[in-house]
Amino acid sequence: MRATERAGRRHGTRGAVAAVLVAAVGLLCVVLLLPLTASTTDSAREITLVIRNMAFYLEGGTEPNPTIRVRAGEEVRFTVLNRDPGFAHNFVVDAWDLETPFIETEASTTVVVRAPARPGRGEYVCTPHGKMMRGVIEVVGGD
Amino acid sequence: MIQPRNRGIAQSRPWSRRAWLRVAGLGSLTGGVAAAQGAVGGQVAPALATMPDHRGSAMGPVGRVSTDSFDPTRFLRAWNFSDLPSDERARVYRETPRADGTMLREYELFAVDRDIEIAPGVFFQAWTYNGQVPGPTIRATAGDHLRINFTNQGSHPHTLHFHGWHEPAMDGSLPAHQVLPGESFLYEFDADPFGVHLYHCHANPLKRHVHKGLYGAFIIDPPATSARPPADELVMVLNAFDTNFDAENEVYAANTVASFYVQEPIRVQVGQLVRMYVVNLTEFDLINSMHLHGMFFDVFRTGTSMTASESTDTIMLCQGERAILETTFRYPGDFMFHAHQSEFAELGWMGLFRAEAPSAG
Known part of the structure; x- marks a missing residue:
């Protein structure tokens, strides 16, 4: 996240778009990995x-x-x-x-x-x- | 006399044996105090002014080594995995009688890296056979056929090199004989000659592979027609550990754990013949020795004769040399045994026999 923020400051709007994209991809990754890592329901x-x-x-x-x-x-x-x-x-x-x-x-x-x-x-x-x-x-x- | 010179070494080399000994708490408490005082200033202070209190003298290390994964007491009287529960034993050892009355003995041995405790709180990154140092004692009768399936689960190439008669392909010593990590090799040979022998890894560099812990005792009994008389039999592998890779040993022992038999004396019976199979696998030091207090023993060098070659109380053994020692304890009580290199003794190669009178029943 720190790298993304730095990129945002340096490149203005384009950087902000990139930051949102990176964040979105990151979120997607978290959602996908959730079943592998996070604690899940008791049914496991x-x-x-x-x-x-x-x-x-x-x-x-x-x-x-x-x-x-x-x-x-x-x-x-x-x-x-x-x-x-x-x-x-x-x-x-x-x-x-x-x-x-x-x-x-x-x-x-x-x-x-x-x-x-x-x-x-x-x-x-x-x-x-x-x-x-x-x-x-x-x-x-x-x- | 030797004190000033040792002090000089301790100052220039922070991890000399003496400094290490102080940290590890091995040796006597007063010895530690004396060494610490000696290190201050260049002169020996007047004796009267600094006389330490000698009543605090202790023998051996402070604390105990866990025996969960290796118990030196159990190791003494275990061969062919006799210390394992039968189902576990069946996975690593099988014996099958053959038509001529001899035995086929099949073993599963593997090399594996393991951290082992060699003195209380002192762990050594060992290379082991079957997870233990010394490796399991292999025992057969002359004429038996041995088949040893060796698997290398370690991080380096290893071999099994048995002393005794065998074909060159079974020698486990040449570069072509190396068993790479993840690979296996079947060693096969007849048990010959009878005696007390050894096995060890023969991969290069040899001294490193040996001192890391890849060795064990290999006993071949005489044929049943000329068996040795019944006795309380004990396996003692004299070994040592270079914990800081300076090609000197810091910890010495009989059966790996420093001073273990001081804390847990070896129990024997007064009047019963005791037979010790002693194998020296100490690296770096050219010789080792064993001295038994309060008695003499008969020596059968390499165990290849039924006639004792000498009667003594101190035996010297070169690297790889071994002997059978026999004695009968005459008096009840505790008897020291140790290397007669005093330094080895104080760094862990020290133990006690506790002889008990036969019960009156």
């Missing part, structure tokens, strides 16, 4: 993943790197908790264009995304430990 599906011993687990689960199933088009809130001392991990689903920042030990990150509209199978991984921390994420038909 909650999936909590706990990382320990270089594997993902569903909260309370015992199966390493389990298959995660979601419904097509549903809103999903992933919380990823790192309980792996000495490691930084992340959670990446290429097919969904989803990538969390690195999560330090005993920290967690939450990301809200909308599942793809069409059923299919993708993979989730931790980037630096992708040979061991890798599982299937499955999108099934909505009902």
Whole structure:
């Protein structure tokens, strides 16, 4: 915003038009990104993943790197908790264009995304430990 | 006598071992006080005027290291992942009896970068096998066949280089043997000869890959027909850490954690044979040693003979050298063991055995 204001002062009317345009584009971006970042309605599906011993687990689960199933088009809130001392991990689903920042030990990150509209199978991984921390994420038909 | 010279080093190099030791709180409290006082002025003050109160002397660091991800007590008596719950163990280790009575042993080993705690509050950015330093102890019987699937999940090329008989392709040492990050390699060889050996990364620069933590003990037992007598068996890997990349070690230990066995003495039984598999993997310092108080032990160098070569209370080990030590505690109580390089001992390579009399029942 600061750059826009400066441009406005320097170029008068043309600058003001540009500022409005930039602001409009910015607003559009915010609206588009809202479902990805902002807190959403309570209807979002909650999936909590706990990382320990270089594997993902569903909260309370015992199966390493389990298959995660979601419904097509549903809103999903992933919380990823790192309980792996000495490691930084992340959670990446290429097919969904989803990538969390690195999560330090005993920290967690939450990301809200909308599942793809069409059923299919993708993979989730931790980037630096992708040979061991890798599982299937499955999108099934909505009902 | 050596005090004035050390003081000079401490002044010109702010992160010398001595300065580091003061900050980390290792060593005795009085030692720290003496060093701090010594650093003021160029002359040694008259002893009577500055005599410190020696009653505050303590041994080892202040505070405790978390044992959540690595427990040196558990490491002592764990091999082939015997310390893991059975389902977790099954994912990294399988043994299959073969027709000739020997065993096929299959392992999943991986290299991975991990921050490990080597002294209370002191973290080291280690390169590890399976997330731990030392790596998991591999143990087989002479004649067994080993198959080790190695995956590199680290940030640098790594290898597994086992000591013992094997074909050159299984040596994990030449540039062509490097396993790049994200890649895997299957090492395969027979367990030969029996003894206490080691494995380590052999990627270049070798000393960095070793000192970062890529090493472990490799024990080959004699064939069952000539097995060693039953004993309380302990694995001790002598190691050290260069925390500031000056090619000198600041923290020394048996099994990674400085002075851990001072705080948690190794429990043994009076009258029971104790067998120690001692492997020296200290980098930068040419030799290391182990001295046990109040008794003598039998030495089986490299463990390749069933006959002890000497009886002593101090053994010297070069880098990569190892030995089996056997003794039987005669008296109950605490017995120190440590490097007889006093500097190593005070920087963490110090521990206690706690011998307990057999219960009267």
